[in-house]
Structure formats: C-alpha cells, structure tokens
Amino acid sequence: MKRPTKITANMLAMLLTVLLCIPVFAQKSGTETIYMQTDRTVYIAGETILYKLYLLDAATQKPSNLSKIGYILIRNAYQSPTIKCRVNIDSGISTGSISIPDTLSSGVYQLVAYTNLMKNKIEKPFFRNEIVILNSFDNDFNFKLPVINTKSEVDSIQLPFRITTYKTIYDTREKVVVHIDKIKLKANLSVSVSEDSNIKTSNNSIVESLVKFRNQPVTKPISTNYLTERSGKIIRGRVLDTLTGDNINKAIVLLSCVDTVPNLQYAITNSNGVFQMQLSDYHEGKELFFTVRNMPANQHWKIETEDEFAQSELWKPELKGEITNYKSFLIKSQNMAYINSCYETGNDTTASRESSKKAICPQFYYCSGRSILPADYTSLNDFKEIVTELFPEININKEKGKYKVSVLNGSQRMFSNEGIAIFMDGVYVDDVEKIMKLGSEQIKKIDVLNTERVFGNLVYKGVISIITKSTEIEKTTPCSYSLRMKNDKTNSYDHYIVEKPDTTSNKTFPFLRQLLYWNPDLEIKEQESTSFEFITSDNEGIFILKIEGITDDGQPISIRKNIQVINQSKTTEK
Amino acid sequence: MKYSIIFVFLFSFISTEAQLVDRDKNLTDSISQTKLTGETWFEQKGYNGEQFFNKAWMLSDIILTTGETVYGEKVKYNGFLDELIWVNRTLNQQFKLDKQLIKEFRLKTEKGQITHFKQLKIIKPDSTNKPSEVFAEVEVEGKISFYIQRKISVVNADYITIDGILCKQEIIKPTPQYYLKLLSSDFMLLKKIKLKFFMQLLPTQKKQIDFVMRKNNLKLKTEEDLVKLINLLNIQE
Numbered sequence: 001m002k003r004p005t006k007i008t009a010n011m012l013a014m015l016l017t018v019l020l021c022i023p024v025f026a027q028k029s030g031t032e033t034i035y036m037q038t039d040r041t042v043y044i045a046g047e048t049i050l051y052k053l054y055l056l057d058a059a060t061q062k063p064s065n066l067s068k069i070g071y072i073l074i075r076n077a078y079q080s081p082t083i084k085c086r087v088n089i090d091s092g093i094s095t096g097s098i099s100i101p102d103t104l105s106s107g108v109y110q111l112v113a114y115t116n117l118m119k120n121k122i123e124k125p126f127f128r129n130e131i132v133i134l135n136s137f138d139n140d141f142n143f144k145l146p147v148i149n150t151k152s153e154v155d156s157i158q159l160p161f162r163i164t165t166y167k168t169i170y171d172t173r174e175k176v177v178v179h180i181d182k183i184k185l186k187a188n189l190s191v192s193v194s195e196d197s198n199i200k201t202s203n204n205s206i207v208e209s210l211v212k213f214r215n216q217p218v219t220k221p222i223s224t225n226y227l228t229e230r231s232g233k234i235i236r237g238r239v240l241d242t243l244t245g246d247n248i249n250k251a252i253v254l255l256s257c258v259d260t261v262p263n264l265q266y267a268i269t270n271s272n273g274v275f276q277m278q279l280s281d282y283h284e285g286k287e288l289f290f291t292v293r294n295m296p297a298n299q300h301w302k303i304e305t306e307d308e309f310a311q312s313e314l315w316k317p318e319l320k321g322e323i324t325n326y327k328s329f330l331i332k333s334q335n336m337a338y339i340n341s342c343y344e345t346g347n348d349t350t351a352s353r354e355s356s357k358k359a360i361c362p363q364f365y366y367c368s369g370r371s372i373l374p375a376d377y378t379s380l381n382d383f384k385e386i387v388t389e390l391f392p393e394i395n396i397n398k399e400k401g402k403y404k405v406s407v408l409n410g411s412q413r414m415f416s417n418e419g420i421a422i423f424m425d426g427v428y429v430d431d432v433e434k435i436m437k438l439g440s441e442q443i444k445k446i447d448v449l450n451t452e453r454v455f456g457n458l459v460y461k462g463v464i465s466i467i468t469k470s471t472e473i474e475k476t477t478p479c480s481y482s483l484r485m486k487n488d489k490t491n492s493y494d495h496y497i498v499e500k501p502d503t504t505s506n507k508t509f510p511f512l513r514q515l516l517y518w519n520p521d522l523e524i525k526e527q528e529s530t531s532f533e534f535i536t537s538d539n540e541g542i543f544i545l546k547i548e549g550i551t552d553d554g555q556p557i558s559i560r561k562n563i564q565v566i567n568q569s570k571t572t573e574k
Numbered sequence: 575m576k577y578s579i580i581f582v583f584l585f586s587f588i589s590t591e592a593q594l595v596d597r598d599k600n601l602t603d604s605i606s607q608t609k610l611t612g613e614t615w616f617e618q619k620g621y622n623g624e625q626f627f628n629k630a631w632m633l634s635d636i637i638l639t640t641g642e643t644v645y646g647e648k649v650k651y652n653g654f655l656d657e658l659i660w661v662n663r664t665l666n667q668q669f670k671l672d673k674q675l676i677k678e679f680r681l682k683t684e685k686g687q688i689t690h691f692k693q694l695k696i697i698k699p700d701s702t703n704k705p706s707e708v709f710a711e712v713e714v715e716g717k718i719s720f721y722i723q724r725k726i727s728v729v730n731a732d733y734i735t736i737d738g739i740l741c742k743q744e745i746i747k748p749t750p751q752y753y754l755k756l757l758s759s760d761f762m763l764l765k766k767i768k769l770k771f772f773m774q775l776l777p778t779q780k781k782q783i784d785f786v787m788r789k790n791n792l793k794l795k796t797e798e799d800l801v802k803l804i805n806l807l808n809i810q811e
Contacts, residue, residue, distance in 0.1 A: 196722040360640045366672035456609030
C-alpha cells in the first residue's frame with residue numbers, strides 16, 4: 001500500500017480544520033449581535049438619552065445588513081417596561097435619542113436592545129446594560145445600586161490608535177482639542193465626553209461585549225419563527241378559538257387603515273394559528289384594523305397580537321450597593337438640571353430629522369369603478385335607500401335578521417353575496433350592519449366595482465367602497481373577531497448639536513453641562529489623522545472621554561481617557 | 575476517491591446551513607411581496623390570428639407605479655387589448671392586471687433575452703387630444719428615443735361555417751405603431767419606417783441623418799435599420 005505523502009497529510013489536515021470551522025461560522029452567520037453606546041450612565045428624569053446602536057454580523061463582526069428594525073426597552077426591577085421604542089437601523093447603525101419621562105422614580109434601570117431575529121435563540125443575545133435615573137424631586141435617594149464584579153473578561157486590549165489632548169487639566173469654558181492618530185483602517189466611531197459619576201454599573205465596552213459574545217458557546221437557533229425584519233416591522237399574532245383555546249389554521253387575517261382609498265394587507269395563519277404581517281412606512285403611527293376574512297357563523301374566534309417588547313427573561317439585579325458615597329454627585333446632577341431648566345439652557349441638544357422615505361399605500365385596486373357622490377342627488381336616509389335609488393347593480397336583503405349585500409357580476413350577469421369586499425374610509429368592514437345606517441348626510445362618495453377582482457391570492461366578486469364625510473369608521477366598535485390597535489411611530493432620528501462656542505462669551509449666564517460632547521458618527525479615514533473639539537462648561541470635575549466603534553474589518557475599538565475641569569480663576573484667587 | 579467523499583460531505587454541510595438562512599429570507603420575502611391587483615379575465619376566442627405578443631407565458635419583472643417591483647410572475651402581453659395578462663399560479667387563474675398599477679415590465683425568455691415594455695402617455699392627434707396610456711416596447715432611449723407599440727388589430731373578416739352556421743371571424747394581425755421622442759418633446763407617431771417620414775419628424779436633423787446614413791451605408795426599411803440609425807444619431811455630437 002502506498003504511504004500518504006507529506007503534502008497529502010497537510011491537505012487532509014487543512015480540510016479537517018475547514019470542516020471543524022464551518023459549523024461555527026455557519027451557525028453564527030445569518031445571526032446578529034448588538035451593542036449600544038449611550039452618552040452617560042446617570043440621567044435626571046426629563047433628560048434625553050443619546051445613543052448609538054451597532055448591529056453586527058455575529059460571524060464577521062462587521063455592520064450587519066440583515067435587520068432594519070431594532071427595539072430598545074428600559075425597564076425597572078419590577079419588570080415593568082417604562083420606555084419602549086422601535087428604531088430604524090441603516091447598514092447596521094442607528095443613532096438617536098430617547099426622552100426620559102420626568103415622572104420616573106429614582107432607581108436603577110435596565111436598558112435592553114435587540115432585533116426580532118435575536119428572539120430565536122435560547123440564550124437571547126440581547127444587549128443589556130444598567131443606567132441610573134434620578135427624579136429631580138427625590139431627596140432621599142432611597143434605592144440601592146447593583147453589585148458589580150469589576151473583573152474584566154478582556155485582559156489587555158491592543159489599541160489601534162492613540163488619542164491625545166494637549167492637557168489633562170482644563171479651565172472652565174475652555175476649548176479642548178482631541179487629536180486621533182493615523183489609523184490603518186477606516187472606522188466608524190462614537191464619542192462621548194461626560195462627567196464621571198464613579199457609580200459602577202455593569203456597563204461593558206464594545207470590546208468587552210464582543211469578546212464575551214465570541215466566547216459564548218455556539219447555540220443553534222431554537223426556532224426560525226421570528227423573521228428578519230429586512231424592510232420594516234413584522235407584526236406577529238395568532239387566531240384562536242376563545243371557547244376551546246384551539247389555534248385556528250389557515251385563517252385569513254386582513255389589515256387595513258383609515259385612508260381615502262381602500263387598502264389591504266393579508267396573512268394566513270399556520271398550524272399554530274400564528275400569522276406574520278409585514279408593515280411598512282405607510283402604517284407608521286396609524287391605527288391598524290385587523291379582521292378575519294369569511295368569518296364562519298357561530299364561531300368565537302379572536303385575533304391576538306404579540307407584544308414585541310415582551311421579555312421572556314426576567315431582570316433580577318442584585319441591588320445591594322450603597323448610594324451614600326455618590327449622594328453628592330446625584331445632588332449636583334439634580335441641581336444642574338434644575339438650573340438649566342430655570343435658565344432654559346439645557347434644551348439645545350437635539351434636532352429632529354424627518355425620514356425622506358415615501359410611504360406606499362397597499363391599495364386594493366388601481367382602476368376606476370362607478371362613482372357616485374350622494375350629495376348630487378336627493379337626500380336619502382340610509383344605505384339601503386341609496387342602493388335602491390342609485391345602484392341597480394347592488395342588492396340588499398335581510399336573511400335571518402342580518403343584512404346581506406350582493407353585487408351583480410358584470411360578466412356573469414348574476415348577483416353574488418359571497419366574497420364582496422366592503423370598505424368604509426379605506427378600512428375593510430367586518431360587519432355589513434356598520435354601513436346600513438349611513439345616509440346621504442354621512443356619505444361623501446361611493447365607488448362600486450362589479451367585476452371579479454384579485455388582490456394577491458384573494459379573489460373578490462365585487463367591491464363597494466364608501467368614503468364618509470367625518471370618518472365614521474373611527475366611531476364604530478370592532479367585532480369580537482376583529483382587533484383595532486395603534487402602531488407606534490418609529491423613534492425619529494434625533495441628532496445632538498454641539499454647543500456653540502459663542503455661548504461661553506456670556507459669563508453671567510450659567511453654562512453647566514455633565515455631557516460636554518456627543519458625536520455618534522465620527523468617520524475615521526484610512527491613514528488620516530482626525531481631530532475634534534468641544535468646550536468645557538462651568539461644571540468642575542473629572543470627565544471621561546470615551547471613544548467606541550468598529551473598524552471596516554470588524555475590529556471593535558474602545559478607548560477611554562480622563563480630563564479634569566477646574567475653575568482656575570477661583571484657584572488663583574484662593 | 576477519498577477527497578471526493580470529503581468534498582461531497584463538505585458541500586452538503588454548507589448547503590444545509592445555507593438553506594436555513596435562505597428559508598428565513600424566503601419567508602420574509604413572501605410576506606413582504608407586493609400584491610398584484612386586477613380583474614378576472616377569460617380569453618375571447620373566435621379570432622383568426624394571435625392576440626398575444628408572446629404566445630407562451632413568460633417570467634417577468636414588473637415595476638409598479640408605486641416604485642415597487644414584483645419579480646418572477648408569469649405574464650403575457652395582449653397586443654389586441656393592450657393589457658398585461660397575469661396567471662396566478664396559486665389560484666391557477668388568469669387576471670388582467672390594473673393598467674394604472676404598471677409602470678414597466680420586462681419579459682424574459684428561457685434563453686435569458688429580455689424585452690422591455692414601458693407604459694407611455696400618448697396624446698393622439700385626434701379631436702379629443704386626450705392622453706391615452708399604451709404599453710410599448712423600448713428599443714432605444716437617449717437623445718432620440720424609439721418605442722414600438724406591439725399593437726394587434728382587426729385587419730379583415732372571414733366568414734366560416736361552424737356546425738352549419740355561418741359565422742363572421744375577424745382576422746387579427748400585428749400592426750406595430752412606432753413612436754419617437756426627443757428629450758424635450760412629446761411622443762411622435764412615425765407612420766411607416768421610411769426615410770421620408772422619419773425626416774418629417776426630425777426636420778432640424780436632416781443633414782445629420784443624411785450624413786450618418788451615407789457614412790454607414792444604411793438603408794431604412796426595417797425596425798432593425800431604424801434602431802441602428804437612432805443609435806448612431808444618439809452618439810453623434
């Protein structure tokens with residue numbers, strides 16, 4: 001027998017390595033990891049959290065192009081979510097701000113960030129961090145801090161570049177210039193300069209978070225039930241029988257919104273009674289009307305939607321840390337917020353940027369039918385009367401105490417009362433009774449299409465669309481098998497505006513800041529040095545300059561540097 | 575032999591993992607797919623001739639007026655009605671798509687050849703002056719654009735006997751309509767592919783046309799000749 005040569009053995013070894021590596025890579029590819037940098041860790045209720053969210057490919061750690069929607073949740077130790085927001089992610093990055101309601105009580109809160117896709121894993125790779133929120137009227141600080149194990153999992157981090165400030169101690173209202181050395185690769189960074197509170201929270205840097213994620217054992221997704229939100233929010237729900245609790249398979253769930261044109265989206269439930277529906281910009285901030293198509297008589301079906309912010313994992317922080325040592329910092333923070341609100345100097349932080357995307361309406365038809373404006377005719381009391389007088393192609397009769405609407409099919413010359421789509425103010429009507437009381441006084445326009453129509457895979461024998469003068473659909477109550485809910489708006493893109501230097505000239509005006517600088521989008525070019533500047537305020541103390549981000553090849557960056565602000569004129573006087 | 579087994583194993587493994595990712599993509603795509611709208615359509619028989627530009631169902635990409643694109647649907651362009659007919663493969667039923675929804679579409683042959691159609695707003699030189707929407711094949715787009723409406727019209731009638739009854743049967747044939755468009759003008763109807771008519775539509779470019787035709791030894795008789803000439807004129811300074 002021929003003995004294997006050295007080359008053959010090497011090749012086999014290489015193949016084996018590839019074979020062993022592929023499962024790890026394949027299981028991590030198509031999945032995501034998330035990191036969120038915030039401007040600070042201590043906030044006063046009523047202030048704004050500025051953030052930058054990094055969504056990275058789990059395998060390459062480069063910005064992920066999979067999910068376009070992210071979820072941010074802030075909850076307290078009682079698990080009740082206090083702030084919920086949905087954000088748009090563009091090429092793995094999302095920047096913005098979250099307003100903290102000024103009614104929040106003081107305490108430690110957990111910040112959670114995730115995507116829909118991440119819900120498929122047993123150990124959910126959500127981003128979790130702790131922040132402290134203080135109510136400005138709280139004088140007791142009757143809460144405990146988390147106990148933190150300060151040992152970092154990252155032994156030594158080799159920094160890809162150096163940052164220099166010309167001094168380490170600065171005067172109040174003095175310009176600080178930060179210089180970043182040349183870097184080999186392009187990088188997208190976020191910078192914050194905030195006062196050091198000394199309060200220890202489990203805040204990991206991006207490097208620590210990613211190392212932690214990399215060291216986690218590879219777990220296969222437990223399911224692929226949660227889809228990647230590639231182009232917008234996917235609403236998930238189920239149809240069930242309220243009496244038996246059984247899941248309803250193959251039920252057609254319809255969704256429409258108030259509009260001047262009939263619009264429709266639909267989804268079919270699977271064997272678990274679950275349906276998933278893609279929402280678009282069109283549904284932003286609108287009221288959603290769900291119903292079931294062809295609801296069988298004498299059945300007790302119900303539509304339920306899943307709360308996208310519901311958390312299966314509880315947050316049980318070990319809150320034993322004493323607050324006494326940090327009281328002076330907390331009081332100072334409260335005072336500063338109070339002074340800024342009195343002088344109205346703390347509001348110049350954010351500016352909204354409206355989304356330029358055009359919302360596309362999922363119109364039910366794009367052709368013209370027979371239109372009638374009842375106002376052009378003698379006033380008629382109800383819809384039956386309107387139909388009798390003006391629409392010979394529609395027939396209304398009563399069967400077993402219930403109205404039935406039939407439309408004469410133009411090609412078959414037959415009346416059909418099954419599969420007629422009736423819309424009121426753009427919304428699919430779940431019960432004919434709702435339109436029967438509408439007369440010429442209420443109705444603005446009626447459109448009738450008496451041909452067999454298709455919408456995707458749904459076929460309708462005819463269409464009646466009623467537009468009312470004062471959006472009557474909003475005054476109706478949904479049937480037991482329908483659901484009406486509000487679709488919250490995506491968190492708008494808010495950007496921080498750096499304090500203008502000319503405010504420093506007015507020395508009599510208080511200029512107090514705990515956040516001196518926030519730039520969520522600092523682009524570092526290859527082989528080029530960069531610098532940025534900011535101004536210190538009247539607030540004296542130690543400030544942390546924190547730079548975090550990711551290079552083009554997926555290398556995380558996290559750098560911290562301290563600077564001190566001292567009112568030097570005061571020191572000289574002494 | 576050993577290597578081939580290892581390679582087969584390796585590739586089957588990669589494809590299984592890839593399928594997991596693909597499945598999620600397909601599911602997301604299926605729920606976010608834009609819905610086509612239209613009305614049930616039955617082919618009216620009894621014509622002598624072919625109503626369709628493409629006799630067989632062809633895969634197409636349809637660009638909608640909303641800006642969205644629907645991929646891989648089977649359609650036929652009916653030149654007689656100037657309508658796009660869609661076969662819904664789930665319902666196994668044919669529908670005439672809402673014309674107002676369609677901006678353009680690309681028909682793809684099995685060999686990968688693509689025929690591009692666009693909806694044009696043509697003002698017919700009749701008394702009404704009303705614009706009418708027609709689907710036309712895009713031949714050239716540039717300084718001078720050239721489109722062909724693949725119109726099918728009744729050209730004559732025959733009388734045939736079916737079960738002893740004399741019936742009138744209309745003869746339908748392709749009667750293409752040629753449209754030219756300059757960057758700053760409306761669509762102009764070219765009556766026939768003849769140099770005389772072409773020059774009438776572009777009176778300011780007579781010398782240039784003459785020069786290009788002589789230089790390239792061109793004749794203007796067929797659709798191909800016209801496409802060639804317009805392409806050459808478009809690259810002229």
